[in-house]
Amino acid sequence: MRGWIDVSTYPKLFKFSDQSDRVICLCTAGSLSISQALVNVLQRDIKTEATFNLYNLPSLYDVARYIGDTIRQLQERDRPWLERDNIDFQCSFLLGGQIQGEEPGLYMIYRQGNFIHACPETPFLQIGEAKYGKPILDRILTFETPIAVAAKCALLSIDSTMKSNVSVGPPINLMMYEQDSFEIGYELRLERSDPYLREIRSAWEISLNEAFNRMPDIDWRQAL
Amino acid sequence: MRGWIDVSTYPKLFKFSDQSDRVICLCTAGSLSISQALVNVLQRDIKTEATFNLYNLPSLYDVARYIGDTIRQLQERDRPWLERDNIDFQCSFLLGGQIQGEEPGLYMIYRQGNFIHACPETPFLQIGEAKYGKPILDRILTFETPIAVAAKCALLSIDSTMKSNVSVGPPINLMMYEQDSFEIGYELRLERSDPYLREIRSAWEISLNEAFNRMPDIDWRQAL
Numbered sequence: 016m017r018g019w020i021d022v023s024t025y026p027k028l029f030k031f032s033d034q035s036d037r038v039i040c041l042c043t044a045g046s047l048s049i050s051q052a053l054v055n056v057l058q059r060d061i062k063t064e065a066t067f068n069l070y071n072l073p074s075l076y077d078v079a080r081y082i083g084d085t086i087r088q089l090q091e092r093d094r095p096w097l098e099r100d101n102i103d104f105q106c107s108f109l110l111g112g113q114i115q116g117e118e119p120g121l122y123m124i125y126r127q128g129n130f131i132h133a134c135p136e137t138p139f140l141q142i143g144e145a146k147y148g149k150p151i152l153d154r155i156l157t158f159e160t161p162i163a164v165a166a167k168c169a170l171l172s173i174d175s176t177m178k179s180n181v182s183v184g185p186p187i188n189l190m191m192y193e194q195d196s197f198e199i200g201y202e203l204r205l206e207r208s209d210p211y212l213r214e215i216r217s218a219w220e221i222s223l224n225e226a227f228n229r230m231p232d233i234d235w236r237q238a239l
Numbered sequence: 240m241r242g243w244i245d246v247s248t249y250p251k252l253f254k255f256s257d258q259s260d261r262v263i264c265l266c267t268a269g270s271l272s273i274s275q276a277l278v279n280v281l282q283r284d285i286k287t288e289a290t291f292n293l294y295n296l297p298s299l300y301d302v303a304r305y306i307g308d309t310i311r312q313l314q315e316r317d318r319p320w321l322e323r324d325n326i327d328f329q330c331s332f333l334l335g336g337q338i339q340g341e342e343p344g345l346y347m348i349y350r351q352g353n354f355i356h357a358c359p360e361t362p363f364l365q366i367g368e369a370k371y372g373k374p375i376l377d378r379i380l381t382f383e384t385p386i387a388v389a390a391k392c393a394l395l396s397i398d399s400t401m402k403s404n405v406s407v408g409p410p411i412n413l414m415m416y417e418q419d420s421f422e423i424g425y426e427l428r429l430e431r432s433d434p435y436l437r438e439i440r441s442a443w444e445i446s447l448n449e450a451f452n453r454m455p456d457i458d459w460r461q462a463l
Contacts, residue, residue: 146370150399154447167457175374191459201459215454222453223378226446230439233391235415235425 028188029054031061031069032199036115039069039078040190040199044143045106045126052089053082053108075120076132079110083128090126107142112192119194139165141172147179148172166191166201167215174216185212252412253278255285255293256423260339263293263302264414264423268367269330269350276313277306277332299344300356303334307352314350331366336416343418363389365396371403372396390415390425391439398440409436 025047031039041057043050060068072078086108097104106126113119121133123140133140135158141149155168166189177183184207191201205212249271255263265281267274284292296302310332321328330350337343345357347364357364359382365373379392390413401407408431415425429436 146403147374149403150371150374151447151451153403154444155451163456167454168451170457171451171454179370179373179377189457203457203459211455211458218454219450220378222450223375223447226443226450227375227379227392227395229446230391230395230442231435232387233394233413233427234435235427 030199034070035197038192038197038199039112042109046104049089049106053085056085074117075112075114079122079124079130083124083130087128109140109142144176144180144183148176151175162191171219254423258294259421262416262421262423263336266333270328273313273330277309280309298341299336299338303346303348303354307348307354311352333364333366368400368404368407372400375399386415395443
């Protein structure tokens with residue numbers, strides 16, 4: 016008998032930005048078959064100029080509903096076959112972007128097709144292996160954080176996740192969108208060997224250790 | 240119709256240290272009914288001087304097996320009733336301590352009754368809401384970390400967890416055991432208003448922000 020471990024890399028960040036009136040980005044986590052099928056349908060609907068598609072829907076809210084409905088349809092087709100083998104396919108999606116006449120928006124769409132959106136009180140959303148990287152976001156990000164600082168914080172959040180769960184790894188794809196620009200002005204793909212990634216990772220590690228060493232010691236005298 | 244939120248506090252850290260040849264500590268997470276039942280049985284077996292109990296088992300490995308077996312028995316009794324209502328009761332346990340003639344040991348016991356133990360390569364174990372607090376442990380702790388430094392790190396780890404999941408909260412119970420002492424020399428219970436907890440929380444928050452601000456900016460010029 017032979018065995019193997021399949022470690023593969025798949026794109027998880029997709030942009031739909033050929034129109035001058037909108038920028039739409041989609042980030043996927045979980046079931047690869049559902050994610051790929053979804054992106055396929057979204058692209059096909061644009062190409063065939065379907066009644067509802069990413070390029071004609073009037074608002075980001077409508078786009079979120081359209082994507083949620085599409086996820087539901089895709090699941091309907093596979094569900095009986097997956098359930099028969101007790102396969103529980105988790106997946107979730109981040110939808111971000113801006114359509115002319117609206118503010119930029121950020122939605123998290125669940126596998127069930129329902130969704131929530133970010134708000135000033137909770138200005139970030141995460142999908143996938145989210146918990147390891149949440150503490151730094153909780154401590155740094157507010158609605159007022161400049162976008163470039165937020166991007167750096169997101170990168171350190173992913174780096175913490177990679178450190179605590181080795182199945183999460185590079186390349187890291189980053190996109191940054193500036194309000195009312197209607198184009199993805201900043202895009203980056205960081206491989207494991209990327210000098211900046213190595214630099215910020217090592218600097219963060221050192222800084223955290225220094226910060227930790229400065230913390231006041233526990234005073235055990237006030238014992239129980 | 241009326242509603243309420245039930246926020247309760249229960250002890251989750253138990254020590255069994257009346258014997259001069261051993262110190263045994265148990266930390267519980269998850270299903271309160273199983274946890275409380277377990278502690279009850281452990282105490283009863285000591286009191287009735289059962290064939291196997293925490294005070295007569297010859298090694299920490301045997302103690303882990305005994306606790307695992309007890310968890311299995313307790314679950315057997317409740318399982319049909321819980322399954323009938325689709326209640327999935329997760330629980331897990333940390334067993335730490337030392338029995339004379341052995342090195343100190345640390346075990347994690349799963350709800351299924353099987354268990355693992357910490358080793359030099361992975362010198363810490365966590366139960367419960369573990370992910371938020373893991374990054375700082377991953378970055379600070381090694382097998383060589385002095386015990387008092389490790390305790391401080393554990394405290395900051397729990398603090399990160401409390402920050403990212405508000406359903407986790409004080410009091411925090413800390414125990415520190417020094418090898419070959421055969422007594423719990425250090426014990427602490429920190430309430431939310433505890434001055435040290437407030438001080439270290441605020442100092443950590445400030446240090447993290449300062450460290451973050453020193454991180455090099457993303458260089459977007461090397462765009463895709």
